[in-house]
Amino acid sequence: xxxxxxxxxxxxxxGVAAPFGGLYPLFLTKCLAFxxxxxxxxxxxxxxxxxxxxxxxxxxxxxxxxxHALKVWGITPELALGLAVLVGASLGFVMGGMAIRRQGxxxxxxxxxxxQMVYFFCLQAPFTGAEDGLQRIPRGRLFGLLLLDNDLVMYxxxxxxxxxxxxxxxxxxxxxxxxxxLAIRDxxxxxMSLGYDCRxxxxxxxxxxxxxxxxxxxxxxxxxxxxxxxxxHWTQSGNVILMCLLGGLGTAxxxxxxxxxxxxxxxxxxxxxxxxxxxxxxxxxxKIPIVIGAIFMLCVLMFRKGIVGEIIDRTKQYLRNAxxxxxxxxxDTLLQK
Amino acid sequence: MSQAERSRAAPNxxxxxAQGLRKEFRGFVAVAGVNLKIRRGSIHALxxxxxxxxxxxxxxxxxxxxxxSGRISFESEDVTALRPDQLAARGLVRSxxxxxxxxxxSVADNIRLxxxxxxxxxxxxxxxxxxxxxxxxxxxGLLGQVGLESFARERAGDLPYGRKRALEIxxxxxxxxxxxxxxxxxxxxxxxxxxxxxxLIRRAAQGRTVVMVEHNMKMVAQIADTxxxxxxxxxxxxGAYQELAENPEVVEAYLGSNRRGxxxxxxxxxx
Ligand SMILES: Nc1ncnc2c1ncn2[C@@H]1O[C@H](COP(=O)(O)OP(=O)(O)O)[C@@H](O)[C@H]1O
Ligand SMILES: [Mg+2]
Numbered sequence: 001x002x003x004x005x006x007x008x009x010x011x012x013x014x015g016v017a018a019p020f021g022g023l024y025p026l027f028l029t030k031c032l033a034f035x036x037x038x039x040x041x042x043x044x045x046x047x048x049x050x051x052x053x054x055x056x057x058x059x060x061x062x063x064x065x066x067x068h069a070l071k072v073w074g075i076t077p078e079l080a081l082g083l084a085v086l087v088g089a090s091l092g093f094v095m096g097g098m099a100i101r102r103q104g105x106x107x108x109x110x111x112x113x114x115x116q117m118v119y120f121f122c123l124q125a126p127f128t129g130a131e132d133g134l135q136r137i138p139r140g141r142l143f144g145l146l147l148l149d150n151d152l153v154m155y156x157x158x159x160x161x162x163x164x165x166x167x168x169x170x171x172x173x174x175x176x177x178x179x180x181x182l183a184i185r186d187x188x189x190x191x192m193s194l195g196y197d198c199r200x201x202x203x204x205x206x207x208x209x210x211x212x213x214x215x216x217x218x219x220x221x222x223x224x225x226x227x228x229x230x231x232x233h234w235t236q237s238g239n240v241i242l243m244c245l246l247g248g249l250g251t252a253x254x255x256x257x258x259x260x261x262x263x264x265x266x267x268x269x270x271x272x273x274x275x276x277x278x279x280x281x282x283x284x285x286x287k288i289p290i291v292i293g294a295i296f297m298l299c300v301l302m303f304r305k306g307i308v309g310e311i312i313d314r315t316k317q318y319l320r321n322a323x324x325x326x327x328x329x330x331x332d333t334l335l336q337k
Numbered sequence: 338m339s340q341a342e343r344s345r346a347a348p349n350x351x352x353x354x355a356q357g358l359r360k361e362f363r364g365f366v367a368v369a370g371v372n373l374k375i376r377r378g379s380i381h382a383l384x385x386x387x388x389x390x391x392x393x394x395x396x397x398x399x400x401x402x403x404x405x406s407g408r409i410s411f412e413s414e415d416v417t418a419l420r421p422d423q424l425a426a427r428g429l430v431r432s433x434x435x436x437x438x439x440x441x442x443s444v445a446d447n448i449r450l451x452x453x454x455x456x457x458x459x460x461x462x463x464x465x466x467x468x469x470x471x472x473x474x475x476x477x478g479l480l481g482q483v484g485l486e487s488f489a490r491e492r493a494g495d496l497p498y499g500r501k502r503a504l505e506i507x508x509x510x511x512x513x514x515x516x517x518x519x520x521x522x523x524x525x526x527x528x529x530x531x532x533x534x535x536x537l538i539r540r541a542a543q544g545r546t547v548v549m550v551e552h553n554m555k556m557v558a559q560i561a562d563t564x565x566x567x568x569x570x571x572x573x574x575x576g577a578y579q580e581l582a583e584n585p586e587v588v589e590a591y592l593g594s595n596r597r598g599x600x601x602x603x604x605x606x607x608x
Pocket of ligand 1: 362367385386387388389390391392393394
């Protein structure tokens with residue numbers, strides 16, 4: 001079985017089982033939206049090796065566009081989300097077109113600068129509701145038929161969409177396109193000397209990544225009924241970088257694990273953030289960034305390749321020690337790409 | 338085709354031509370007005386001391402570096418404005434002085450990448466399966482030519498140096514170039530590997546043109562039809578090996594900085 005198929009089935013299985021385990025559909029929906037956001041970021045940065053600090057722009061704009069289309073125009077959700085994807089792709093094309101020529105840190109700076117422009121646009125534009133954002137966005141009727149107001153129904157829709165989108169991203173990496181991406185990351189001049197137009201390929205990967213990030217933002221706005229400035233703020237870009245590094249950048253399932261972990265942690269701290277150390281009561285719900293920062297530091301110090309990356313490495317190590325190099329390679333191909 | 342026959346065949350059929358190639362790096366002139374004519378089907382060696390500008394000439398010919406001035410034509414067409422990948426797609430494929438393989442791909446996938454490019458439809462490129470896409474027999478055939486059959490599934494980055502160079506040549510061949518430019522293909526190789534690579538280049542040159550930068554004069558003497566000697570960015574001599582071996586200026590340029598054994602000097606042979 002292909003890794004893409006395995007991941008698709010795993011997400012659906014876990015996703016269907018989770019509500020029975022007592023987890024709230026709304027919480028699970030949020031996890032899924034951020035998992036998709038993290039996967040979109042990983043698709044570009046994990047596979048191309050250029051750091052984007054601009055992905056919040058796609059996520060945020062996707063949220064605003066879908067939110068506006070649902071609330072003001074009242075079109076059906078699939079069209080609203082499709083529009084968010086189109087806008088994300090266009091913005092990705094413009095931003096990528098300007099950034100992709102740059103190397104290393106300069107690429108990161110250009111994406112950050114352009115994302116900040118998008119942020120100020122969101123702050124000033126007449127239809128984004130400035131500081132308040134777009135609130136009480138209706139979820140609409142899917143294809144004009146299925147009302148999504150029920151949290152469980154909404155969750156089902158998001159589960160299928162996210163599993164499908166993550167499948168698509170992974171499947172692309174298993175096609176010759178993915179091989180070319182990995183080759184470019186390994187040695188760009190060599191890929192060029194074999195006739196591959198590296199710049200176009202990187203731009204394509206960036207546009208795909210931006211579209212999916214906008215889709216994730218749209219889903220998030222639709223689910224929570226809210227599109228607001230924090231979605232487009234640069235800290236959201238930092239957030240998604242952190243999710244991927246925590247789970248394992250460049251691995252297929254790492255971003256999903258990392259995103260779920262962070263969203264769960266935020267939810268937990270917000271609800272049960274009061275801790276008592278030696279008679280001193282600290283309310284951690286107001287200090288979530290500090291806690292996440294500390295966990296991130298621990299993670300970087302203890303397992304550099306992220307949770308999933310580290311598991312892959314240790315499994316390979318174990319199999320190699322057990323004189324099973326063939327199995328080690330299978331794990332490699334199964335989990336890494 | 339013997340060397341003599343090859344030299345006689347169509348002396349004016351020139352596949353790659355450079356006129357007045359010039360490259361300055363912030364005022365430092367690395368290549369100062371080089372004119373080159375590469376005859377179709379020949380093996381053309383570019384020699385000269387370190388820092389003479391050989392790699393830079395390759396970078397200019399393959400459009401990896403912008404020109405300060407000059408003109409390049411390939412197959413009688415002006416290609417000065419093309420990008421490296423466009424030129425490669427037309428059949429001008431280079432290798433690199435510093436070994437260049439796709440380290441995280443398997444040896445077979447390295448070859449597959451070069452083979453597939455001109456042949457994949459858009460559909461297969463985006464939705465196909467990478468492993469099922471290409472005839473394993475062509476891949477193993479190419480790997481066999483360089484003695485890498487048993488390494489097909491290894492990660493390319495794990496190969497020892499000599500084998501990486503072999504893989505690089507096989508990958509270049511897989512792209513089926515009209516002209517292949519090899520930058521020091523035997524650098525850092527042991528005796529046996531040098532012989533094998535020499536043999537390989539000779540065979541690869543059948544039906545195509547080879548331009549190579551090479552320090553190993555024994556090898557150059559064996560297979561090159563024409564040799565161009567470069568010093569400080571300028572051509573100081575050009576001709577067959579025997580002619581150059583009697584040219585005192587060439588001998589001087591070479592003895593000046595070449596640190597290899599005396600036996601490999603053109604001058605040493607002549608005296
Ligand atoms: N990118 C570059 N920037 C500045 N100087 C360079 C660059 N590439 C090459 N040079 C200089 O140009 C000269 C020729 O280099 P090169 O073509 O690599 O020589 P060769 O391959 O003959 O040993 C050298 O003096 C080198 O330092
Ligand atoms: Mg050189």
